[in-house]
Amino acid sequence: MPTVVAASVGASSALTAEAARLKQLRNRIVGNPTEKARLAADEEAILLVVDALNDDTAAGLELRITAANVVATSVAGSLVALHALLRAKAHQALLYALSRLSPSANNRLRIAFVRALRAIGTAVADAVGPSWWALGPDTVPDRDAARVALEECLNEAAQDVYLSLLLDPSPAVLEAICGMLAQILRVKLHRLSVADWLPPADRELEQKRAKRGWEKADVQPHAPRRHGGWVARHLCELLHTKDMNLLEAALLALAALCKDNLPVAKAMAAQNYSEGIDCSAFIPIHRLNSLIESTFHTMLLLAKSRSVNIQLAACFCAAQVLKAINDAHVNTSIPQLNPTPQAYSFNEDQITLTHILNQIMASPLHGELERGRACFIISTLVHGEHAAAQTAAECGWLGTIANVLISITPNVADWEEEESNDRQFFREGLLSAIASLTLHSEDNRQKLISYPDLAQALASLLRHPGAGVRHATCLCVRTITRSVNGLRTAVVDADLGPRLFEVVCKPQEDRRVRTAALSAMCNLITTEHSPARTEIVQRGGIERLVEFINFKDEAMRVNSAWAIGNFLYKSTPREKQLVMSKLSWGTLRRQGLLHSPNDELREHALTILVNYSVSPGSDVIDSYGHDALIATFDSLMSAGTSTLVRRALDSWLVLIRNSTDRGHALCAHALLTRLRDLLGHKEVDIRTAAAKTVSDLLLFNSDFYQALRESGIETTLRIMHGPSHVGQHNIHWQPGMEEHTEVRRYVSDALVHIDACGIDEDEDGEDSAMMDRG
Structure with missing residues (x-):
């Protein structure tokens, strides 16, 4: 027995010594890239x-x-x-170790x-990309290995380990899980995966309910996927915590989950979580009253917090909800805290968020990170x-960021x-905001051009050492030069x-910066009166584009x-001969641009x-x-995408007119x-598009009538129109008839042209017969 006790004590001493050595290692690598390497x-x-x-x-x-702790410390920035x-x-x-922890395990260990899993997940997501905020690095060593690790952290088995910890009572555990979700959900596939996750x-x-064909699981009061899914529901509950760090992490996790995710975004904007549903099974009774209002409204309230970090996280989350719903063209109204008969629209919410963000940006009391x-x-x-x-421009954003940037x-x-x-x-944040505010607004572009020193600031920033700054500057130049006044003044x-041409020709330039510069060049060389057009050609711009x-790189080719x-x-x-001599027709022909995937x-x-x-x-x-040329257009017209087919039909018609x-x-x-x-x-x-092409073709030249008739187009048009007279609307539907109003209009126009061509042919035939008899 003494031998066993001695052995146990010896093993314990060895582990203690090993832990001491690891602590020393952790202390050495904190903030020390050399030691980490x-x-x-x-x-x-x-x-x-x-x-x-x-x-x-x-x-x-x-x-x-x-x-x-060593794992968490070592991956930070290395x-x-x-x-x-x-x-x-x-x-x-780490996932295996977490899966084996019992509920009674030491909380410090959990x-x-x-925290170590969050650190690895964040580092892997940063390596894989895309970046949440700034441009981020273009190339990362061993990115494929990081991508594999990220997928392993997001498979169902891994999610079963850490997502279930959203029920853990420890705020520190909850904060780490929320922080991890906020970082690893960079692409839509991963967001949908987490949003659809359910506990085993x-x-x-x-699965049992799905076997009952008559029961619709999603409309049941306790349906697992109700209100945006299990993860979204539990993240929403955390928005009522008093722990500021946990609250910020929960808001950022919800923002990541809502991005480009319409079902979750709509759930956040729903009027209430508890109407007609017994929520006591998944929400404590003291929380029910606070969830009567929409989660989105809670975000708006948190956007007015005294903490700037909470304000930014709430604004970011609300912006993702609005963006997801607006992008899907869904008109959803959100009730006020104390509902009134007046409608409460998203426009008011956007104005609220815009004012809050403008106050943060304009205040010199906040750091550059928060303002960015x-x-x-x-x-x-x-x-x-x-x-x-x-x-946003009317709220003062445009003037504020222009003055600050200058x-x-x-x-x-x-x-x-x-x-x-x-x-x-x-x-980079200032430049990105300018580009977004002026992209689709001519009024905003005119206001921006009125700042005399802004163009000079952009010219200086095109040589900035930071790739993200140069990229955002190119985007700004692109939006400004969409205006004719911008071409005259800024250029x-x-x-x-x-x-801008220097950026395009720079040998070691970041490919994303060069691509953005090329998009800006598209505006500079479009107008024949552009002062930059001739200079770019003289400096070998066409050769460089070819x-x-x-x-x-596909983006650069496009x-x-x-x-x-x-x-x-x-x-x-x-100039056209010059371009085609450099580009060559072979580049456009088969295996070239017009046959690209x-x-x-x-x-x-x-x-x-x-x-x-x-x-x-x-x-x-x-x-x-x-x-x-015939083979190329035949291939383009048989393409799978609607946009390309319509573009091919328009181009074909233009070439016929020009030839x-x-x-x-x-x-x-x-x-x-x-x-x-x-x-x-x-x-x-x-x-x-096809019916319009037929109508325009006959309108341009009625001589095409016979070729259209021989190819069966006239017969197809008459079947689509129906057996009535052209222009008659009150007809009974028959197989093959077109139902869409716009298509029927073009079909009718084409048949009017065809009938006119037929009458002309009949008259010509009669005249010819009379001449023969004469």
Whole structure:
């Protein structure tokens, strides 16, 4: 017996000593990238840390806690340490350790484990991307390994381990789980996965109910997926906590869950959680009254908190709810705290959020990190929304951010020193907000141009050392140059054209920055009066664009083709010959742009073809090749996407019009047969475009009547219209008749032209017969 006791004491002493060594290691690596890199290179030490996470001995508690702390500390800001831990499967070891903890396990141990898991999840999500706020890194070493680890952290088995901890009574555990969700839900697939998750017991219950074909599980009072799902419900309950750190984490987790997720966003905006439902099974009775109002309304109340971090988190969450619902074009009203007969619309909520964010941004008492986040949130709120952008400008946003950006931007040709991360983040937020506010609003663009020093600030920022700042600056230049006044003032006065071209031609430029610069160049070279157009051509801009088209990066190819198509618009015949001599027709033909698997690239290639054909003497048929052109349009008309098919029909019609003497050559039987098939397509947009093409074709030249008749288009049109006279509306439906109003209108117009052509043919026939008899 003494021997056994001595052995136990010896083992305990060894574990205590090991824990002490791990604590020393943790203290060395805190905030020390060099020590973290040294740890990552020591494979034996990494394995020791990972193995210690699952030490089951009674004396191993401190060892396991310290090992978890080492994991959490080492991955913060160190990719090499992260990948060393991923190779050792540290995330799987943490999930396994958490799954084996009993409810009565030491709370310090559980907190250490969930914090380590949050740290790894956050680091992996940052490595994989996309970034939540700023641009983030373009390339990350071993990104594929991080992507695999992220998927492993989001599979159902892993979710069963940590999502169930949303029921844990410890605020520290809840904060870590919410913080992890706020970071790892970067893409829609992962958001939907977490939103649909159910505890194993609820999954089993749902499967049983699904077997009853007569019972609709989702409308039951205790349906597992009610009100946005299990995770959303429990995150909403946490919005009533008094713990500020937990409240902020819960708001950010809800924001991540609501982004581009309409079912959850609508649940957040629902009038109440408890109407007609016994909520006592999943919400404590003292919380029921506080959930009478919508969760969205709670977010608005929290947006007025005294804590700026709570304000920002609540505004971010509310912005994601509004964005998800607005993007889906769902008109949802939200009741007030004390409902009144007046309607309470989302417009009022947007104004409220806009004012709160403007106050945060304009206050110098807040740090640049907080003010930068306010800029990114307003960018999210107004992006793509013309009315919201106008409202934000009226609330003072545009003037505030323009003045702040000018005040913090020195007028220098070259940046000698890099700025702090917070200052770069703030700059990028300001520029992103400007780009979103002016993207779809000409009034906002005019207001922005009225600031005389802004264009010069943008010219200086195009040479900023931060890729995110340069990227956001290119987006601003793109929105400003959508205005003709912007082209005259910003381009000429601040010399933005050459600066932008420098970004495009810079050899080591970040590909995302170059892509954004190319999109801005599309505006600079579209108008024939643009002062930058001639200079860009003289400096080899066309050659550079052609070079980018042959790159593997799809975004760069698309923007380059877009820029070339814009340049050909209203260009001189000499300029068109110059472009096509550089681009070559072979680049457009088979295995080229017009046969790319990227539909957007094919659309811009059609623009190149059409814009080239506009000027006299531009013979597209001979240059491209007649048979190749017919085969290309046959392929485009049979494409799967509605947008590309409609664009192909429009381009085909334009080419026929521009090829006045050889238009018949493009009306090949194969294309007319394809056009006839499109008249019966399942999508209304394609049927509409096809019927309009037939009508416009006959309106342009009635000589096409016979070819249309021989291809069966006239017969198809008459079946679509029905057996009534053209223009008669009160008819009975018959098989094959078109029901959509707009399609029927174009079908009627086409038949009017066909009937007119038929009458003319009959008159010509009678005249010919009379001449023969004479």
